[in-house]
Amino acid sequence: MKYTRLTKQQLEELHPEFINFLATQSITADEWSRLKEEKPSVAEDELDVFSDLIWEGVLTKVSYLENISKSHMHLFHCAEKEMKLISVKVMNPDVDLTTKIGFDWFKKNWQSDFVEYLTASKAYSDDSNLDKFKLIQQGAVITKGDLYRWFEGMIDVI
Numbered sequence: 227m228k229y230t231r232l233t234k235q236q237l238e239e240l241h242p243e244f245i246n247f248l249a250t251q252s253i254t255a256d257e258w259s260r261l262k263e264e265k266p267s268v269a270e271d272e273l274d275v276f277s278d279l280i281w282e283g284v285l286t287k288v289s290y291l292e293n294i295s296k297s298h299m300h301l302f303h304c305a306e307k308e309m310k311l312i313s314v315k316v317m318n319p320d321v322d323l324t325t326k327i328g329f330d331w332f333k334k335n336w337q338s339d340f341v342e343y344l345t346a347s348k349a350y351s352d353d354s355n356l357d358k359f360k361l362i363q364q365g366a367v368i369t370k371g372d373l374y375r376w377f378e379g380m381i382d383v384i
Contacts, residue, residue, distance in 0.1 A: 227274040229281040229359055237273070240280060247276045285355035290371030293364065296322045301374040302366065304358055312377045313344040336380075345381065 237244060248258055251272065261269045291302040299314040314332075318340040322328040335341065350357050362368070 228278045228356070230277065230363075231274055232277045232280060236280075243280070244276055247279070248272070281359065282355060284368075285358050288358050288368050290369045290374050291358065291361050291366040292369050292373060293361065293366040294323055295365075296324060296328075299323060299373070300366070301377060302361065303371065303374050303378075304354070308347045308349045309354075309357065310347045311345065312374060312381065313346070314377070315342045315344075316340060317342065343377075343381065 232240065245255075248254075253261070253272070258269070261272070289304050291304065293300040293302075297316045297319075299312075301312045301314070303310040316323060316328075316332060318331070318335075321331050321340075323332060332341070
């Protein structure tokens with residue numbers, strides 16, 4: 227398995243897609259029930275293959291990722307050949323960026339001496355989707371990139 231198995235909830239939400247996947251494998255509903263009962267390891271393998279297919283499709287479309295913690299924001303733009311990073315560090319110990327109050331403080335004080343910025347870029351490894359997946363495993367979430375693009379515009383001005 228290349229990525230990770232989808233959760234039970236994710237699989238339930240993708241039930242129609244999973245049925246289509248099984249159909250492409252020539253597995254009927256009755257056969258699927260029988261597989262789960264008589265050959266659970268084969269059923270598990272089918273779930274793993276389906277999960278990888280879904281992850282691959284999702285990761286191919288990812289353009290932006292964000293990982294926000296108490297004092298850091300790591301904003302990623304997943305470009306075609308490289309991943310670009312805007313890193314924000316808040317050095318005010320009273321501010322927690324994961325809260326509305328902390329983020330409101332940041333919006334008012336983003337140019338203060340209590341905030342540091344770093345930009346970087348890195349070429350992908352042989353597998354850009356796996357690079358993105360590793361960031362998601364470390365806590366990043368897929369976004370539309372509004373925050374990244376806002377910072378990119380502000381950094382160009384500074």
